[in-house]
Amino acid sequence: MSPKYQKIVLFANGELPEPKAIAQKLGDADFLIAVDGGLNHMIPLNLEPDLIIGDLDSIDEATLQPYREKKTKIQKFPTDKDQNDLELAIQAALEMNPKTIWIVAALGNRIDQTLANIFLLTRDELRCIDTHLVDGKRDVFLIREQALLSGEPGQLISLVPINGSAEGITTKGLKYPLNNETLYPDQTRGISNRLTGTDATITVEKGSLLCIHETTTKNEKRG
Secondary structure: OOOOEEEEEEEOOOOOOOHHHHHOOOOOOOEEEEEHHHHHHHHHHOOOOOEEEEOOOOOOHHHHHHHHHOOOEEEEOOOOOOOOHHHHHHHHHHOOOEEEEEEEOOOOOOHHHHHHHHHHHHOHHHOOOEEEEEOOOEEEEEEOOEEEEEOOOOEEEEEEEEEEEEEEEEEEOEOOOOOOEEEOOOOOOOOOEEEOOOEEEEEOOEEEEEEEEEEEEOOOOOO
């Protein structure tokens, strides 16, 4: 089945430290979803949601009213529910069979929400969909088999095994290479690597890796 949408972008209600950096990369998005209070990130960027979804406890009625008048599609859920708003939004996006999903502003100070949002990447339904958590400063995604990274020399790359150890990892283009090696969740070896050029490749034979790509260039020491 060919994708119905090439790129769906979800705006969550977490922190968005670099909104302009995100806005500059949304030209190819063909469906925008405001995840409850994520609408508050979209308004200053003059972005019109195609769907507003969630229990709507983070949007005041005055903010929501213009979208009701424009008959923007709104899906409201009870506050007492088994899923958080982002999970509901991802499910809605999956029903549209996209090729790519960007989830904007899903990270922040609420460590419980941040961890829950990160683990949503492990959903089996996302296996064949290019899915990223982005906020303008970092790009977080899951590597199940292989990934090609593009960026600038010196950018920070961390590889964290998720749901157990990850085996047969080989990297090219990183300062501290791995050659058919294993990373373990109770060790920190994969943290704070760096791009040596503009591209890197990462492959994993068994298990999966969470990749955190800091898309700003810094010069901290590895530690």
